[in-house]
Amino acid sequence: MFFSQLCVQSGILNDIFNVSRYWKSGKYHQSNQWLHGWLRREIQALMQEEDVEIVVHHIVGVVDSFLRRNEHMRLVEKPEAKQEDFKALVSDAARPFLMARTDRFVNEMELFLASGLNIEAYDAVYMQRLGWNTPRVTIESTERESSGQAPVIVPYLYIFDEDSDGTD
Numbered sequence: 001m002f003f004s005q006l007c008v009q010s011g012i013l014n015d016i017f018n019v020s021r022y023w024k025s026g027k028y029h030q031s032n033q034w035l036h037g038w039l040r041r042e043i044q045a046l047m048q049e050e051d052v053e054i055v056v057h058h059i060v061g062v063v064d065s066f067l068r069r070n071e072h073m074r075l076v077e078k079p080e081a082k083q084e085d086f087k088a089l090v091s092d093a094a095r096p097f098l099m100a101r102t103d104r105f106v107n108e109m110e111l112f113l114a115s116g117l118n119i120e121a122y123d124a125v126y127m128q129r130l131g132w133n134t135p136r137v138t139i140e141s142t143e144r145e146s147s148g149q150a151p152v153i154v155p156y157l158y159i160f161d162e163d164s165d166g167t168d
Helices: 019-024 035-047 053-072 079-115 119-130 141-147
Strands: 136-139 152-155
Touching: 019 079, 035 053, 035 079, 035 119, 053 079, 079 119
Parallel strands: none
Antiparallel strands: 136 152
16 A cells, blocks of 8 residues: 555654654664565555566665665764765665655655554554544445445545656
């Protein structure tokens, strides 16, 4: 399921996950076993392509390189500088593939990493924040109820196209 890039206004989780604390505490040095899967899902949705492994591998390589390089500079550089360096490197790696959606993608990636959650838990937080647990619409409920079938329930879908890159 693709929540962060297609369905959500930018910054909806900024008050839940403390990105600044993530950088100051050095948690960015810990690998995230769910990053590869999260990247694949997000990039597939953004690029509208199934086979995105080369792009995912490229971005994971940039992240790994950043982490290895920063092990040596752990005490030298300020957390804010490390954060900006990370975002610049990931942006440069992703921009040829994601174009105008790159900055938002990088921010969402940073939120995912700062959350420390797996993909399902991260999505659940998004869904809860969107209120997808409560607002629902029934489709063909009259026809289904009259035939004895249970109504199909579909959550409202919020689509924001504010960061469209102009390519359809």
